Amino acid sequence: MDIILWHQILAPYEMAVDELILKFHHMKDEYARYGKYCPIEQVTGRVKSITSILEKMQKKNVSMDRMEDEIEDIAGVRIICQFVEDIERVAQIISRRSDLRVTEIKDYIRNQKESGYRSYHMITKYVVNTINGPKEINVEIQIRTMAMDFWATTEHSLQYKYQGKIPERVGTRLANAANAIISLDSEMSAVREEIMDAQLSSKMKYSLVEDIVSTIENLYTMTTTREVEKIQDEFYRVYQEDNMEELIRYHDQLDLIAQAYKAQSNRQGDGRKKNEE
Numbered sequence: 001m002d003i004i005l006w007h008q009i010l011a012p013y014e015m016a017v018d019e020l021i022l023k024f025h026h027m028k029d030e031y032a033r034y035g036k037y038c039p040i041e042q043v044t045g046r047v048k049s050i051t052s053i054l055e056k057m058q059k060k061n062v063s064m065d066r067m068e069d070e071i072e073d074i075a076g077v078r079i080i081c082q083f084v085e086d087i088e089r090v091a092q093i094i095s096r097r098s099d100l101r102v103t104e105i106k107d108y109i110r111n112q113k114e115s116g117y118r119s120y121h122m123i124t125k126y127v128v129n130t131i132n133g134p135k136e137i138n139v140e141i142q143i144r145t146m147a148m149d150f151w152a153t154t155e156h157s158l159q160y161k162y163q164g165k166i167p168e169r170v171g172t173r174l175a176n177a178a179n180a181i182i183s184l185d186s187e188m189s190a191v192r193e194e195i196m197d198a199q200l201s202s203k204m205k206y207s208l209v210e211d212i213v214s215t216i217e218n219l220y221t222m223t224t225t226r227e228v229e230k231i232q233d234e235f236y237r238v239y240q241e242d243n244m245e246e247l248i249r250y251h252d253q254l255d256l257i258a259q260a261y262k263a264q265s266n267r268q269g270d271g272r273k274k275n276e277e
């Protein structure tokens, strides 16, 4: 048998996981920048351990030369959502991406596994550019809610502990917990709009305050300390009112003031240049 350079084989999978995590993080940032609700709450990823690959090959009777084709989750990315409804949105986003080609869907939400496992899996093809040229590999993307993830992580540890033979009393508890997770997700969906509104409004307040503070800091270079102090006092007064509309009004007004100071300081700069000529 040829020598198998495992770390060399797994390197492109590591690259794919790193790249995709980065891309999904950027997507989250983009949603935040546009003040939009992001259906992605958290992104993680891993390359399957060599032990786990060998176990799966043995279980599925896969030979070494078929390993990369048949073990589809060597590279795994997990996307955690807040609400069940977000899972479909994330799946749509993924299927429209030009860098991922979906080859198979395993919908364990509509078709819950006997174990109680619920998650939405997308098997995709992804191209990584290695020093030996482009290589297309399988990446499994698992999409699930925080509650589903909590259950799956716990059950996975128990499967490991009992080597797949979970005792009945523990199994019954796990089945009860799986049902509780379904209820929890559906309760959260019922108040989804309200939770989303609250989160968007707190993010909006955060970015308004960041913007205002940066504008005030910039004003220091354009006008007198006395003027900036007056503007800053007004900001604290408006902030204490705890009224979002007032904060937006103040933010927009401050923008106009900053633009006027900027135009004035540009004119003064031009005047100075002319005098020097």
Ligand code: 0O2
Residues within 6 Å of the ligand: 048, 052, 056, 073, 106, 113, 115, 116, 117, 121, 151, 152, 153, 155, 156
């Ligand atoms: P690890 O440690 O995550 O790598 P199939 O042949 O299609 O029936 P296959 O090939 O295992 O099954 O694919 P599937 O069902 O999509 O499973 C891939 C991964 O999903 C698993 O990887 C788990 O991470 C997760 N998963 C699937 N079923 C269960 C389950 O019942 N409980 C939990 N906790 N996770 C599950 P690995 O290789 O099992 O493990």
